[in-house]
Amino acid sequence: MATWVDLKSQGMKRFGEVGAWAFDEWKMLNQNFFYGENKPGAIIWGKTPQGKSLGYYHVSKNLIYLDKNLMRPIYPINDLNWGIQHLNKRIASDVLLHEMIHQRVNQTGGWEGETSHNNERFVDEVNRIAGLLGMDIRAKVIKQATIQGKRIRHNEPGYLTLKELSDFPYSSRTYNYYYGRP
Numbered sequence: 001m002a003t004w005v006d007l008k009s010q011g012m013k014r015f016g017e018v019g020a021w022a023f024d025e026w027k028m029l030n031q032n033f034f035y036g037e038n039k040p041g042a043i044i045w046g047k048t049p050q051g052k053s054l055g056y057y058h059v060s061k062n063l064i065y066l067d068k069n070l071m072r073p074i075y076p077i078n079d080l081n082w083g084i085q086h087l088n089k090r091i092a093s094d095v096l097l098h099e100m101i102h103q104r105v106n107q108t109g110g111w112e113g114e115t116s117h118n119n120e121r122f123v124d125e126v127n128r129i130a131g132l133l134g135m136d137i138r139a140k141v142i143k144q145a146t147i148q149g150k151r152i153r154h155n156e157p158g159y160l161t162l163k164e165l166s167d168f169p170y171s172s173r174t175y176n177y178y179y180g181r182p
């Protein structure tokens with residue numbers, strides 16, 4: 001298995017500063033949230049396979065994709081180059097954290113349930129990490145029920161919706177956390 005040092009140097013060769021940043025951030029998040037236990041894999045800056053989320057975790061390859069739109073210039077006043085200077089590091093770090101939850105779940109036995117988000121393992125991780133982040137939120141597997149012949153999801157009040165669960169932790173941050181003055 002490739003070491004973190006090897007993977008980081010490959011990431012730097014391929015993606016430069018954002019490549020190095022992603023590996024340093026991954027290491028910090030691994031220590032702070034996953035007891036240093038996640039096993040490192042490649043982190044690729046590109047288009048996510050599904051194209052609609054900012055990150056993606058490839059289970060069998062242990063590979064994290066980060067969307068290169070995260071480093072796109074938003075106000076191209078004097079710098080049209082894509083790169084780390086345009087990276088909102090708080091957003092990118094949360095995208096990485098989300099993918100690392102999938103990484104942990106898959107490296108510690110996987111999940112059973114409706115989706116990779118709506119299952120006991122992912123939900124337990126969300127509750128644990130929300131606690132570490134000091135977020136006052138709770139998650140629970142969202143059950144489906146048949147009511148008058150229709151399958152509907154029963155979202156208990158006070159718990160994350162399926163969308164919020166799937167977008168954790170960004171769904172639970174304030175606008176100011178990402179876009180406020182530092």
Ligand SMILES: [Zn+2]
Pocket residue numbers: 098102116117166
């Ligand atoms: Zn996800």
